[in-house]
Amino acid sequence: MTLLQMKGITKRFGSLVANEGVSLSVNSGEIHAVMGENGAGKSTLMNILYGLLKPDAGEIQIDGTAMDFSSPLGAIAAGVGMVHQTFRQFPNLTVWENLVFHNEPGNGPFVSADAARDFVRRLGKKHGLEIDPDSRVRDLAVGIRQRLEILKALSRQARILVLDEPTAVLTPQERDSLFAAMRHLADQGMALVLVTHKIPEVVAITDRITVMRDGRLSDTLVTRETSETEIIRAMIGRNVPPTVAPKMTPTAEPMLSVRNLSVRKGEIAVVDNVSFDVRPGEIVGIAGVSGNGQPQLISAVTGLEASTGEVVVAGRDISSLSIAQRRAAGISYVPEDRHLTGTAPAASIAENIVFGRHRSAAASNRGFLRKEAIRAQARRLIEQFRVKAASEAVPVGSLSGGNMQKVVIAREIEHGAPLIIIEEPTRGVDVGAIEFIHKTLIAERDKGRAILVVSSDLTELLALSDRIFVMFEGRINAGLTGSDMNENTIGTWMVGGVQGA
Structure with a gap:
C-alpha cells in the first residue's frame, strides 16, 4: 500500500x-x-x-x-x-x-x-x-x-x-x-x-x-x-570504478612525528599521551567514534589547540610555533567543517584560494594584491580540480558541498607543503567528487607527500590508508596494517577493543 x-x-x-x-x-x-x-x-x-x-x-x-x-x-x-x-x-x-x-x-x-x-x-x-x-x-x-x-x-x-x-x-x-x-x-x-x-x-x-x-x-x-x-x-551518467590504493611501506624518515601529545579540558585529558609518525609517500588514517579526541588531536598538531608534548615536521620541532608558522614549516590543512573553518563562504572562489598566500610574490606586489594573477590562478585550479562554478568570482558559499570541498583541497595542495592533514575528506560529498578527491590524495602520496587522514567513514579509510590508528577515549589503542585493516577489527577497537585482541 x-x-x-x-x-x-x-x-x-x-x-x-x-x-x-x-x-x-x-x-x-x-x-x-x-x-x-x-x-x-x-x-x-x-x-x-x-x-x-x-x-x-x-x-x-x-x-x-x-x-x-x-x-x-x-x-x-x-x-x-x-x-x-x-x-x-x-x-x-x-x-x-x-x-x-x-x-x-x-x-x-x-x-x-x-x-x-x-x-x-x-x-x-x-x-x-x-x-x-x-x-x-x-x-x-x-x-x-x-x-x-x-x-x-x-x-x-x-x-x-x-x-x-x-x-x-x-x-x-x-x-x-x-x-x-x-x-x-x-x-x-x-x-x-x-x-x-x-x-x-x-x-x-x-x-x-x-x-x-x-x-x-x-x-x-x-x-x-x-x-x-x-x-x-x-x-x-557514467561508471565510477572503486578507489583501491596500493598499500605503501615507506622507509624514509618521518615527515610528521608526534610524541606524548596531550590536550586537557579542565581535569579531563581529551588527548592522552598520543605518539605516532607519518612518513613521506604514505597515507595514515585515524579512525574513531566521534568524541574520542580526533578533532583535538588535529587541532593540537596544527596549532589551533594548546597542548603538551612534541610535534616535529620535517625534522623541526614546531611545538611552540604559531598556526601561521606551522603552515610555513610544511603543513597543509583541510579542516572538518568546510563552511565554518575551511572557507569564507561570502568571499569569492579566487579570494578563498589565495587565503594564506596573499603575501607571497605570486599574489602581491609592494603591499598590493595582484588581482588578475589571483583570478588566473583560481581559473587554473577550477579547471584542474573540475570545480563546477560559473566563474572564479562567485561566492564559494554558493557551491555544492563537493565543489566547495574541491576548492579547499585545491588551495591546500597548491600551498605545496610536504605534509597534508585532512579531516573528513568526503563527508556529505557525492560519488563523483569522492572519486576525484580520493584519486587526488593518492596522486599526492605517490609524489612523496605525507598525508594524515581523519575520517568517520571506514570504507574511505580502508580504501586510502597504508596504516590506520584507532583512537578511543583520547588514546591511540591500536595501530593496524595489512589484513588487520578490516571493518570488524577497526570497529572493535573503536569501542575499546578486546583484551588480548
Whole structure:
C-alpha cells in the first residue's frame, strides 16, 4: 500500500530550479533510498516533505489525502518524522527529559517522572530501541543518541520516517544495529526514507531507490534487481570504478612525528599521551567514534589547540610555533567543517584560494594584491580540480558541498607543503567528487607527500590508508596494517577493543 506520494514537486530559488516535476512514492513497510550528487535536489525534496519549505508546484499525499504543510508541526501532525544528521538534543538532560520535552506527562504544572520513564521503556521495547531512561544524553554513545532521535519521532506517532545520512558517525556495529531497527520498523508497517551517499549501505538495507540528478528524477530502481554500477550510472551518467590504493611501506624518515601529545579540558585529558609518525609517500588514517579526541588531536598538531608534548615536521620541532608558522614549516590543512573553518563562504572562489598566500610574490606586489594573477590562478585550479562554478568570482558559499570541498583541497595542495592533514575528506560529498578527491590524495602520496587522514567513514579509510590508528577515549589503542585493516577489527577497537585482541 502506498503511504506517501509526492507528485510533480517543483521548487525554485530565483533562477535556480532545485526540484523540477519530481515524483516519489513510498510504500508502507518499505525502506526507500533517495540518492543523488550534491546539488541534485535531495535535501530540498526532503525539506518540502517535512514542512521546512513550500513547493511552488506539486502535491504531497499521505494515505491518499492531499497535504499542505506550512511548517514542520503540520508534517509531524500528519505522521512525518525526520532524524537529522546533527542531533537536536539537550546533552545535560536525561533520556526521558529529552523524549517528553514539550509533551510532559503529569497533572497540571507537575511532571510525572515515573510516567515518562515508563513511556520510554514501553516505546523502546515496542520498536526494539531500548534505552535507559535515566541516562544523561551527554554520556551516551553516538549510536544510542541516534536511537533517541528515532524514538522522539516515533513518540509523535510518525508513520513516515526520514533519516538523513544516519550512519555518518557510527561504528560498523552501531550501523548494523541501526539497520536491524530500521527493518523492524518497516516490518511494523512504517515507510522509511533513507537519504545517503553510501551505495553499499543502500544495496544492503533498502527495497527501492529513487535517484535524482540536476533537480529531476533520474530513475527509480528495485534494489534486489540492480547493482552499484547501475546506481552510480543513474546518479552521474557514467561508471565510477572503486578507489583501491596500493598499500605503501615507506622507509624514509618521518615527515610528521608526534610524541606524548596531550590536550586537557579542565581535569579531563581529551588527548592522552598520543605518539605516532607519518612518513613521506604514505597515507595514515585515524579512525574513531566521534568524541574520542580526533578533532583535538588535529587541532593540537596544527596549532589551533594548546597542548603538551612534541610535534616535529620535517625534522623541526614546531611545538611552540604559531598556526601561521606551522603552515610555513610544511603543513597543509583541510579542516572538518568546510563552511565554518575551511572557507569564507561570502568571499569569492579566487579570494578563498589565495587565503594564506596573499603575501607571497605570486599574489602581491609592494603591499598590493595582484588581482588578475589571483583570478588566473583560481581559473587554473577550477579547471584542474573540475570545480563546477560559473566563474572564479562567485561566492564559494554558493557551491555544492563537493565543489566547495574541491576548492579547499585545491588551495591546500597548491600551498605545496610536504605534509597534508585532512579531516573528513568526503563527508556529505557525492560519488563523483569522492572519486576525484580520493584519486587526488593518492596522486599526492605517490609524489612523496605525507598525508594524515581523519575520517568517520571506514570504507574511505580502508580504501586510502597504508596504516590506520584507532583512537578511543583520547588514546591511540591500536595501530593496524595489512589484513588487520578490516571493518570488524577497526570497529572493535573503536569501542575499546578486546583484551588480548
